[in-house]
Amino acid sequence: MSQIEIKDAAQLKLMRRAGLVVSDGLAAMCGAAAIGVTTRELDSIGREVLERNDAKSSFLGYGAEYGAPFPAVACISVNDTLVHGIPDDRPLEDGDVVSIDFGAIVGGWHGDAARTVIVGSADPADVALVDATREAMWAGARQMRDGGRVGDVSRAIEGYVKSLPVRYGSLREYTGHGIGTQMHMEPDVPNWYRPRPTARLRTGMVLAIEPMLTRGTHHTLELDDEWSVVSRDGSRGSHWENTVAITPGGVWVLTEADGGESLLGDLYAPLAD
Template sequence: MRRAGLVVAEGLEAMCDAVAVGVTTGEIDRIGRSVLERRGATSSFLGYGGEWGTPFPAVACISVNEELVHGIPGDRVLHDGDLVSIDFGAIIEGWHGDAARTVVVGEADPADAALIEATRAAMWAGARAMRDGGRVGDVSKAIDGYVKRLPVSYGTLREYTGHGIGSEMHMSPDVPNWYRPRPTPRLRAGMALAIEPMLTRGTHHTLELDDDWTVVSRDGSRGAHWENTVALTGDGVWVLTEPDGGATELGDLFGPLAD
């Protein structure tokens, strides 16, 4: 999973670097495809969902502005100030890595920059809440608490959550980004979670478009998405989709299994 996570990190860096005025979302997706091919990995996303509906046709979900998640890459041209969320997954020898980043085309509106930072920091708050013997609800509470303490009010998506990950991309347990006092599964060393807050500058209400994939905000507000695959080891937390394993953000909680 660490190998898959590093492929995801490389692909996201390359795709985010390619975000620019005049570039299409399809061109960005092709960069992700080339990274997968170069590293001998396959896509977690391409063809996903075909057993129950329309299979996803790309290796990355690329969502722009009011598109929050699951955007399908294509001919859409990026413009200055667009908010672009890129979600990317890779498989190595049957094991998955999954992560997402949000960037701005050109110069960022300060409110968009604050939204991105809030989403990124909320993800790390969730990662720092992972403890052997703790609960999934501890992660949700940390994310929700961080967002609610901010001076700006954001909408936290409720229909879409983080998830367990390993030999499949989506596994139990679900990891909500908002907190409700209720029993949730125990966290144990050896578990891995995809922690992924999704915030909007408006409300949490969403709609799914007719393509069966793209999720947009019902009120037209812009959104951001930040995700990492986070493993719980016997020594702490290891972020498999960060090049440094999360050491910079986790401090004393950082507990990798390998170099």
Template sequence: MRRAGLVVAEGLQAMQDAAVVGMTTAELDEVGREVLRRAGASSNFLGYGAEYGTPFNGVACISVNEELVHGMPGSRVLDEGDVVSVDFGAVVGGWHGDAARTFILGTGAAEDETLIEVTRGSMWAGIAATRDGGRVNDVSRAIEDFVLAQPRRYGTLREYTGHGIGTEMHMEPDVPNYARRRPTPRLGVGMTICIEPMLTLGLHQTSICEDDWTVVSRDGSRGAHWEHTVAITPKGLWVLTAPDGGEAELTARGVDFGPLGD
């Protein structure tokens, strides 16, 4: 999974670096495809959902502005100031990696920049709350508390959550971005989960576009999405999709960094 995670990290950086005004989201998706080809990895996104209806047509979900998650790559053209969320995955040796990031193309509005940083910060708050013997709700509450502590209100998507990951991309348990008033699964050594808050500048209600995939905000507000794949090891936490394994961010938060032969 660490090998898959490093491919994911490379792909996300490559797509962010390649994004320019005038490029279509399909062209940006091709950058991710090339990273997978070079690494000898396969995509866990391409063709996903075929058994339920419309298969996903890309190796990355590329969501722009009011598109919050699961953006289907296509003819949409990127423009100056766009808020671009890229969710990317890879499979190496049957094991999955999955992560997401949001960036602004060129110069953006201050409120968009803050939205991105708050979403990223809430993800790391959730990661820092992940521990052996804890519960999923510890992660969810940490994300929620971080968002609620901000000076302005943000919408937190409720229908879409983090998840377990391993030999499949989506596994138990679900990892919501808000606390629940009921018992939640216990966490333990050997578990790998994706922590992925999705926030908007407005309300949390969403709709799905005609492509059966792209999720947009009903009020037209912009959104941001951050995600990492995290492993609980006997020594601490290992962020499998971060190039440094999460060492810098974990250490800054007083959390044990626990790689296994990294």
């Protein structure tokens, strides 16, 4: 626990500012995802949102210390590219499944979230995949309570996915994470349950909860660009993420425009408008 960052009320309110920039950017990019639009053009929209809000990118230049800095402000992953896709000049096509992951820094505090949309005509199986990923994220978010454990979040995500009539692959090499003054912090938040002790949840903890599902298996490969992660079996994937805080009264989703009110019910407990 000594390595886990606990935020006070004022700091959570600052993180909400970053979260709203992320929410705004994702809404703009998802709304612009259409047949013929390139992923690089979507990334440019994210850059405009950051500039308009006097915010910095959590993603641009990330990983420079390892020799491969990320070159964009959004990870945009299409079809069998599951996460960390680099925006390029590929035009989107009818039926493409597009996952957009976006992060912003405001006043030194990070927000991080992801959404998945389908361009044009939607395969019902892809719609079901996206719905499953989104609902798995909310299942995990509802376990954010003082006195619980990170494993409760993981168990809820896995339990929801396994309860579905369709079998999905759930990525294991990539997890949710703590977030605050850095984008990736302790603790890791796996999307599957492991029967071993995990960190205690406390008021003031903030986690990025992010299920990543595929229509096939969970096995992945990293491409030569050192970022793009694809499904080994060529199956399509979906990614859904929110930055979620534990407040004294319950749960506050910092990267949702309504703070999560519409889906959290009595758990919803914001500290600011």
